[in-house]
Amino acid sequence: MSEILVLVDHVDGAVRKTTNELLTIARRLGEPSAVFIGSDVSAAADQLKAYGAEKVYVVDDAEVKGYLVAPKAEVLQQLVEKTSPAAVLISSNAEGKEIAGRLAVKTDSGLITDAVDVQPGDSGPVTTQSVFAGNYTVQAKVTKGTPIITVKPNAATPEQVEGAAEQEKVDVTISDAAKSAKIVASEPRKATGRPELTEAAIVVSGGRGTGGNFEPVEKFADSLGAAVGASRAAVDSGWYPHSFQVGQTGKTVSPQLYVAAGISGAIQHRAGMQTSKTIVAINKDEEAPLFELVDFGVVGDLHAVLPAATDEVNKR
């Protein structure tokens, strides 16, 4: 069976949910092998058993940790040359996309970014993406080299399947060029206690309709264990930080459930959330364009609807 390389997305050894999603997708395509790059990651690599990794290539190198993406692309290049995988799957975040781009150049391969689905095809994986601000859904496949595919969070529900997760230590040589930029300091973002926006299974977003009061949005989000998002109008008004903006010039989310409160549904906002599995809108204007897209709509004032919904959820 053909090997599929999955680059493990982790923070200091703590594996992110997106990795389990990639392993689940990799199982559809072939035999998943995880690539765990970092320092002191051998113990953490064992967790990948639970999501079906048959093999884990461990690159336990303190040097790689201190640098930006270039060494990781070199590590993957060396593994691609060694194992000739049928595909390489990488998380679609800023770091993952840069690694994927560099890897595609280094291996003279085709690259597909931001896939929301990946399925096996006759001659390699077939991806689904939402393009042109969400106006088109396209199916694509790589026709040259090793398919390098970045996959958006929530593209698959992680399935627990026991894998062998046999660890293989890999010694790699990092070029001087790849070490030319180094991380000198990093500071963790202030913890909100909520899941990361692009990874959350549920997102509750607020727009101009909040009038600047995000408390009902946050309380409802907390009752569901959800992340909080915001429209650009809310961000531009200074009501919520830009890192929480959903849309064309913000983050793209694809959760199981997206709740939009006081958001009209401009095309640029839709571009960041329309691949969500279930969409709910709360808007006092029954003509709001977002109602065309939703699975469930509530016509009403969010300042009344959200607290009532929060109470109902908290009763359960």
Ligand code: FAD
């Ligand atoms: P509005 O369009 O003003 O809508 C507010 C809604 O709230 C209305 O539908 C109103 O009926 C409703 N409302 C008001 N009060 C209440 C209440 N009490 N209860 C319930 N409903 C209420 N936008 C993004 O969101 N993300 C982006 O990344 C983004 N990128 C852009 C990039 C470009 C190049 C451009 C030109 C625009 C971009 N925009 C983006 C802006 C976008 O076009 C819209 O202006 C923006 O999404 C509107 O935000 P909104 O829906 O919160 O505000």
